[in-house]
Amino acid sequence: MRKSLILTFLLSATALFALSQQEKPLDPFEEAMKQRQQYLQNFGILPGDLFASQGEELFHAKRGPKGKSLEECDFGLGPGKLEGAYARLPRYFPDTGKVEDLETRIVSCMERIQGFKPEVIKRDEVVALTTFVASKSTKAKIAVRPQHPAELAMYTLGRELWYTRAGPRDMSCAICHDNYAGKRVRLSPVMSPKQGLGSEWPAYRFEEDRMYTFENRIQFCYTSVGIPAPAFYSEPQIALTMYILTEASKAGHSFQELPFFTR
Amino acid sequence: MKRLIIGVLALLGLATSQPSPFKARLESAIRSGGDTYAQVLLSQDPAQQLCTQYRGQLPPALVPQFIQAQKALIRYPQGDKLLGEWQNGQKVFTDPKRGNCYACHQGDSKELAYGTMGPSLTGYGSRGASEAVLRYTYEKIYNSWAYVPCSLMYRGGVHGLFTPEETADLVAFLVDPHSPINQR
Numbered sequence: 001m002r003k004s005l006i007l008t009f010l011l012s013a014t015a016l017f018a019l020s021q022q023e024k025p026l027d028p029f030e031e032a033m034k035q036r037q038q039y040l041q042n043f044g045i046l047p048g049d050l051f052a053s054q055g056e057e058l059f060h061a062k063r064g065p066k067g068k069s070l071e072e073c074d075f076g077l078g079p080g081k082l083e084g085a086y087a088r089l090p091r092y093f094p095d096t097g098k099v100e101d102l103e104t105r106i107v108s109c110m111e112r113i114q115g116f117k118p119e120v121i122k123r124d125e126v127v128a129l130t131t132f133v134a135s136k137s138t139k140a141k142i143a144v145r146p147q148h149p150a151e152l153a154m155y156t157l158g159r160e161l162w163y164t165r166a167g168p169r170d171m172s173c174a175i176c177h178d179n180y181a182g183k184r185v186r187l188s189p190v191m192s193p194k195q196g197l198g199s200e201w202p203a204y205r206f207e208e209d210r211m212y213t214f215e216n217r218i219q220f221c222y223t224s225v226g227i228p229a230p231a232f233y234s235e236p237q238i239a240l241t242m243y244i245l246t247e248a249s250k251a252g253h254s255f256q257e258l259p260f261f262t263r
Numbered sequence: 264m265k266r267l268i269i270g271v272l273a274l275l276g277l278a279t280s281q282p283s284p285f286k287a288r289l290e291s292a293i294r295s296g297g298d299t300y301a302q303v304l305l306s307q308d309p310a311q312q313l314c315t316q317y318r319g320q321l322p323p324a325l326v327p328q329f330i331q332a333q334k335a336l337i338r339y340p341q342g343d344k345l346l347g348e349w350q351n352g353q354k355v356f357t358d359p360k361r362g363n364c365y366a367c368h369q370g371d372s373k374e375l376a377y378g379t380m381g382p383s384l385t386g387y388g389s390r391g392a393s394e395a396v397l398r399y400t401y402e403k404i405y406n407s408w409a410y411v412p413c414s415l416m417y418r419g420g421v422h423g424l425f426t427p428e429e430t431a432d433l434v435a436f437l438v439d440p441h442s443p444i445n446q447r
Binding site for chain 1: 300302303315365377413415424
């Protein structure tokens, strides 16, 4: 309870701060680092870390109809083993028979272990849990290497979606994120997976005053080119994540400090 | 013999009208993203399909007919008046829901938040306002794929993000000497 109060206070403080800072466009990366510094000086903690600690509480609490914690949830390295687990996701899980990304895995564990019905699972909680689990892979080398047939199939689907031109703006992910990588959309730099696209999520975006997971980021990309966003935990989300992080793995990238702090 | 040929052709037709297993799998994945998402992704026009299939690099043999088909999509304003009002053009140029041109292009030199994916348009008017310049500018804005197949620049006119008249306004914003595009 107290944590969420602090959170609300911090978030509104940022919104005000961001508004007062909109005179001259700065390099977005430098700007974010400056804001990050200000946060640490003024509050001694970053907003993303508050989400992570909220997620940590949720992770260990006995909850749901079955009254269990998520400590039994296997993220691929064994139940409760979280260090570096995010760096190997998405991956195939024999217990669900599906390829899952971190967010989908959290949801399937909440359903199977804690007994939650899908419709009562709150997005806010999934975001906090995702932030917490991902924080255990800070600076980890991204190691998504599809091997299982279901993983390879998911990668191929993701690659096809990556190149799919659609919607009223004739867009695909590739047209910007491959062909024009290194350039800017307005002030935002655009990266390719080979340049490490995907290494910064989940991140707190101070411009939006929100925590963005990988799935939030994919939704944002689609809506900003006029295409309705694919639902959370759906296959387009998992497939695109699989494609992007596999390519980032091939190029030898590591995650940033997670949760990241960005514009 | 004839019957056999017809039989084989019918079979072939059946085979090609069936989606491949990959296409079927892709479609089911897309549908899992929700109705509104699937509706847009599964209703690509033929040009979007070709640009997807060839990853944005059409084989040279397909280019002439592609360009011809795109030219045929261009609509022109009443009385073929290709030069409109630059003030209105500025609004369409800037509006994120319409032209959204600053996402990729530099324009008015006072606007600092511009993208760098497209060429700078600041000072575009220096190439004059001949009939050839107006026509090229109009057609490129209305349907960029009539000039560069599968380019990043979207077909704003074709998709109705702006009308033919508003396209002429955008032309004016680029070429009119009084437009902020052409002020230093």
